[in-house]
Amino acid sequence: MQGPMMDNIFKKYLEGKSVRNIDFKVFEPSFVPNKMPHRESEIGILVDNFGKILMGGMPKNVLIFGKSGTGKTAVMKYIGRELEDASKNRVNIRSIFVNCQIKDNSYSIFETMGNSIEGEKIPFTGWSFDRLYAAVKKNIDMYNGNIILVLDEIDRFVKKNGDDILYQVLLLDSELEKSRITLVGITNDLKFMDYLDSRVKSRLNEEKIVFPPYTSEQIYDILIDRVNIAGINDFVSEGALRLISSLASQENGDARKAIEMLKASIQLAISSGENKVEEAHVFSAKNRMEYDAIMETIKTLPVQTKALLLGILLLRESGTIQFTTGEVFEAYRNVANGANLPVLTPRRISDMLSDLDSLGLISANVTSLGRYGRTKMIEINVSFTDAKKVILEDENFRGLKATPTMKQLRFNIDH
Structure with missing residues (x-):
């Protein structure tokens, strides 16, 4: 009989100084510490703005600019937490955070607002916008307090849907009798204001804060x-x-x-x-x-781009290292036909090759062929085995997983 843990396959996790109960939540993006190093200046501006609520005043709307990882979202969560704590037994304050990459339409943003406070329960979908607007307005006014609505990655929403959501929120605020909404937009795009209509700009009355890189x-x-x-x-x-x-x-x-x-x-x-x-x-x-x-x-590429990349991967798998655009197009056409996809034009494929090049998945270098002209020589930059596995997980290509089909594709490409 072996001794306790003598040959246990998890032995390395149970011995040595490295084994400890580490709270990995501390390293998650959602974790907000009790202090925010090197953001004291930006926090000071936000405290002066939102502190007006505690004195019975009305803060300005805020636009926060900065590249990814500069602390924009974490600082606003920190501000919201501290402000709600300071307002206890004084005034009602509720911070509502919306990630516009996830909540990517006006209905979902208004539904989130309405269901973040007590009142009429709003379904995830199904209501007309007029009914939704009225219910949210009623719920917020019954709250009799201050709502801080933080729209994270607002630039993504506006580029996709336009700026109606901002106008609708600002209009809602103007119609409230007992409550107020302060809008906070967080964006990576310094040109965000250029996307807004004049009617939104005139109502916004915003404080702009730029978070520099660390x-x-x-x-x-x-x-x-x-x-x-x-x-x-x-x-x-x-x-x-x-x-x-x-x-x-x-x-x-x-x-x-x-x-x-x-x-x-x-x-x-x-x-x-x-x-x-x-x-x-x-x-x-x-x-x-x-x-x-x-x-x-690779997993999030459009289906036609995946078909193009799969064709390149099969070329590489056949033993070739560099390929001409003509060879790539033939490989793509074989994959598209095998997956029952419409075959795009060579010009469109050339544009897609440029996209893959900019993503770093391939290298596409223009090479002179002498009197035969010029062409792009394509070379794959990723593990073709792993990349092919990811693409074949897409339901559009599952029919190609069968070995005969893949062999036939490679045969067509080789010949």
Whole structure:
């Protein structure tokens, strides 16, 4: 009889200094710490604006600009939490956060507003907008307080649907008798105001705040803060933290990505049974994150672009390293026919090749063929085995998984 845990397959997770109860929620994007390092100035502006509510005044609407990972959403969640805490037994304040990438139509945003406070229950769909508007107006006015509506990634919504949602919210606020709505828009696009109609601009009366990218030293401080909150400051080396800070500062000062890289590095160290997170774990985590990002990009490509990429992958699988646009088009046509997709024109395929090139999935370099003219030479930049597996998970290509079909496609491409 073997001793307890002597040969258990989970032994490496149960021994050594690296095994500890780490609260990984500290490293999640949804986590909001009790302090926000290096955002004191921006917080001060927001506190002065929203503090007016506590004095019976009315704050301005706010537009927050900044690249991904600069703390925009986290700071607004922090402000909302602190403001609601300060307003207890004084005035009703409710912060409502809406991610416009998920809630991507006016109905869903108004439904979220109406169901975030007590009152008439609003269904997820099915009502006319007039009925929805009236119910939300009634619920908010019965609340008899202040609503701070935060529309995260508002630029995505406006580019897709226009700015009617902003006009509708501003109009709703003007019609309320007992409550008020303050609108906060969060955007990565510094040109966001250019997309708005004059009727919206005139009503907005906004305070604009720009969140600059974090520097390497600032990201290091943020990482130190998270490590201390998690109680693992002795488990992560300074070299690892410095490396993560440097890498993240080179990518637009993205603190969110830095925290994600730190989390992945910690998990790698633990799974390897190591006693400390070192630079090697950071490099491994970075490579894994980049790989996952590439596979996710492929997964979300339009179906015709996937068909084109699959044709290129099959060319590569047949042993060829570089291919002409003519070869790529023939490979794409075979895949499209095999998947019962309409075949696009060579010109459209050329545009799609440029898109794949800009995503870094392929390299498309123009090469001279002498008196035969010029052509693009295509080369794949990703693991063709893994990329093909991701594409074949799409229901449009499931019929191609059968070996005879794939063999026939490769035969057509080879010949």
